Amino acid sequence: MTFLQIFVLFVAGVVGGTLNSVAGGGSFITFPILLFTGVPPINANATSTVALWPGSVASTSAYRKELAKQDRTRVLVLGSTSLIGGILGAILLLRTSQTTFVRLVPYLLLVATLLFAFSAPITNRLRRRNIETKKTGTSWSGLVGIAFLQLIIAVYGGYFGGGIGILMLATLGLMGMENIHEMNALKTLLTSFINGVAVITFIIAGAVLWAQAIVMVVGGIIGGYGGAYFARQIEPRWVRAFVILIGVGMTLYFFLRG
Numbered sequence: 001m002t003f004l005q006i007f008v009l010f011v012a013g014v015v016g017g018t019l020n021s022v023a024g025g026g027s028f029i030t031f032p033i034l035l036f037t038g039v040p041p042i043n044a045n046a047t048s049t050v051a052l053w054p055g056s057v058a059s060t061s062a063y064r065k066e067l068a069k070q071d072r073t074r075v076l077v078l079g080s081t082s083l084i085g086g087i088l089g090a091i092l093l094l095r096t097s098q099t100t101f102v103r104l105v106p107y108l109l110l111v112a113t114l115l116f117a118f119s120a121p122i123t124n125r126l127r128r129r130n131i132e133t134k135k136t137g138t139s140w141s142g143l144v145g146i147a148f149l150q151l152i153i154a155v156y157g158g159y160f161g162g163g164i165g166i167l168m169l170a171t172l173g174l175m176g177m178e179n180i181h182e183m184n185a186l187k188t189l190l191t192s193f194i195n196g197v198a199v200i201t202f203i204i205a206g207a208v209l210w211a212q213a214i215v216m217v218v219g220g221i222i223g224g225y226g227g228a229y230f231a232r233q234i235e236p237r238w239v240r241a242f243v244i245l246i247g248v249g250m251t252l253y254f255f256l257r258g
Helices: 003-022 026-035 041-060 063-069 072-094 097-119 121-130 140-159 164-174 179-205 210-231 238-258
Strands: none
Touching: 003 026, 003 041, 003 210, 026 041, 026 072, 026 097, 026 238, 041 072, 041 097, 041 121, 041 210, 063 179, 072 238, 097 121, 097 164, 097 210, 121 164, 140 164, 140 179, 164 179, 210 238
């Protein structure tokens, strides 16, 4: 890597880590930047996942109190399906040719951008629904159905992952969870599971470019813990607008490029 590439990757890690700690969408920065610096698409996706995973784990630790309130059966079932789906998605990615993945990139970015763009109204709808409904539990049949949906989400998460957070919030809302903070806690934990097994799979397969990953991990840690302080001084809607703008720009670029 050249010094310029190291600098660009480091800055991308800082920005990606900051965005993930404030509004999400860090992969909109890290994944395209890796592509722009000459990393093959599948390796870029694997390296981006590795770079952002430590921040996801750190976020999970911040939800200790909310996680302690979770139903253990629910966590066990959804956690298991997340691990299985994450591995399947990662294996599917590794078995996809670079050429095919290049063709899929703009569509994957489009899906992720749309999910992120509409996450706020979906979350607000879930909040209103949770206030109006007072479900206290989930039947086994209902849990099996939600587990199946979580498996599909996890496969997508292991394969690409953009927008899985809002998909999980939606399914948890369908399951009758009422507290948005507890929903976010479980979502963050499941995301860590999905990305964690994907990371292990990518490492075993040798798909991670470690020089780039380490530079981005350092940047991501700085962004997650330092940059987030400054980002929080900005109106959240402007941060979200910035992420959406980046997502739209990257989507258009890769569609036109293809």
